[in-house]
Amino acid sequence: MKFSVIVTLKKDVLDPQGKVVSQTLKNMGIKNLNLVRQGKFFEIDIDETDPIKAENQVRVMSEKLLSNQIIEDFKISRAK
């Protein structure tokens, strides 16, 4: 069963990486850019047929390793 996990910085946390990307895009001539924020993306495939159990497992992985919950949020979605 495949899931995707998106980890993003919480709203009030500074995102220097996103800032650099944003500035670079502006230097490349894109003038109407409001905001760029960068995050992490994980594709996880686990050997579990029960969707609820599987999602719980992915939640545990996200909490324990993939994200730092003090500064980051994560969103799990089932992939096709």
Add this chain to the structure above:
Amino acid sequence: MKFSVIVTLKKDVLDPQGKVVSQTLKNMGIKNLNLVRQGKFFEIDIDETDPIKAENQVRVMSEKLLSNQIIEDFKISRAK
């Protein structure tokens, strides 16, 4: 208008970062893991009301800066 861009390595490209995450999760006791692959996530907010023009702009950014098309794919989706 907000978009999210997910950049992933193409299928045949080795993903050492994903490998490390996968191995770490296994060491943490998760035994039924098949695969972890890591990618990048961008949230982009641009000042453009025409959704087609806006998406085209995001596509240009993705092609020129956010992804390396030799080894990576990207997927754009409109965010709420």
